[in-house]
Amino acid sequence: MVKNGMMLGLGGGHSRESPNAFARELVRMGVKDLTLIPTNSSAYQADILLGAGCVKTLYMSYVGLDYIGAAPNFRRLAESGTLNIIEFDEMGLLRGLKAAGAGVRFFPLPDGMRAVDVVRANPDFYKEVVDPFTGEKVVVVPPITPDIAVLHVARCDAYGNARELGFTDGIMHMAAKKVIVTTEEIVSLEDTQANYKEVTILGRFVEAVVEVPYGGHPGPCSGCYQLDEEHLREYQQAGKNETTFKAYLDKYVYGCKNHEEYLQKIGIANRLLKLKYY
């Protein structure tokens, strides 16, 4: 479904519930020229696509590897001047997505926004207008509509009703034209009905549901497994230069035919299952 040049939203929040297996698959497919809109606080899911050369333009308010530190490819590419970055703060990006999901022309931000330099660094998205009610100045952001948004969750039924703890996925899935959910487990409709108060992703928006166990690795998936610190440190080290990152991709992405081979390479018994106990 994902094509070259598309505007792609990726869910998650910091390193958790991130569609990382999906990102690796895009790298394997060799997708190009994406406009990437990762979750407000993004990590591996954005950085690996950047490092593999899949991204032309990045909408970002934060890219880092959680408490591990800097996202290596993001930093390297940004400092080399080869990446087109659209600079946001957390609220501007989220309110842009919300405007798209709510079908309004723009979303106003709180007083004081004019003091934040993203307004000057990104004049195409932050505009100062006059509030018609008071005559005061107010900063507004336009709708941001990804062609496709991809989310990873712990539990989703076959109809796309998904439960997650809630960071930005709830807004992201309403903003996008199409939604793909990857899930640790496809649960029954009865399971959804028994827990309907926890459903945050509305199935009507969802185009495809894909069962991908450990689909968030090396990030954590809430209630399923913890972050793989050892792997993320290996990733961070590898991403510091192009050659070592190429070797990382050869080993963990191009060198694996599919997600199952990836999991075997990481080590199911000696690594992945251990992440379940903490």
Next chain:
Amino acid sequence: MFESVHAKDYYPGEIMAAFLSRDLKDGELGVIGTFSQIPWLACRLAQATHAPSLWFFCGPSAAMNSKFDKLLWSVGDYRMHVGAESRVSLDTVMDLQGHPWFIDFGFYGGFQIDKYGNLNMAYIGDQKKPKFRGPGTIGTMATAWLNRVYIFTLAHSPRLFVDKVPFVSGPGFLDGPGGREKFGCPPRARGPRYVVTPIAVFDFEEETKLMRLKSVHPGHTVEEVKSRMGFAPVIPAKVPETEPPTVEELVFMRDFDRDGILPQLIQ
């Protein structure tokens, strides 16, 4: 009741958390970020001591009043939901941050902080090809409109404390007196209150809005504090020592930080 005795041996993160904790009042509500182990500990310490009804929530894990009883590396960790009282998605967090009174205080940082308490999380140098690329502005913009802001740092160096940040992610007093008003920050948002570092505490001089040394942690000197900054902070004639953690505070903090994160956090 035992009489409070000050501890003699503690880590920098512990005196920082104890200082911040004492400034939080019962019944108030605060917001903390992701790499915010010290603010989390400060909130839990306040709850365990003088402010049992303090509220706090963390944006990244979406949990209100987490009762999880051990410090973790990431405050975005979903275990923060243990004992939580409500869940606040980022969309709700954004609503609450703009709300006129709901949040009393928040904790923020940056890879650069200047003499007016402005924070930089974005980049240094040319926007298209920066000399240094930071992770991004993320939630620091809220210092423009949150009622009370605490700045905390894990280092104290000239690279961190610069005369003027090239990019304002989190507005402090901007270009000095009247700066916040000029850019439309609401009057209730009073700007940064304290800057707490591993070796000292600063506040801001009322008339000039310049960063002013408030106290120096025991074992450090005014000279050392000055020499490790890229600008000269206001130094009053008398600078007291920061009050160390009490033994009771330290017992709570050591029990809460069973994995020994604070000692590793600040070298």
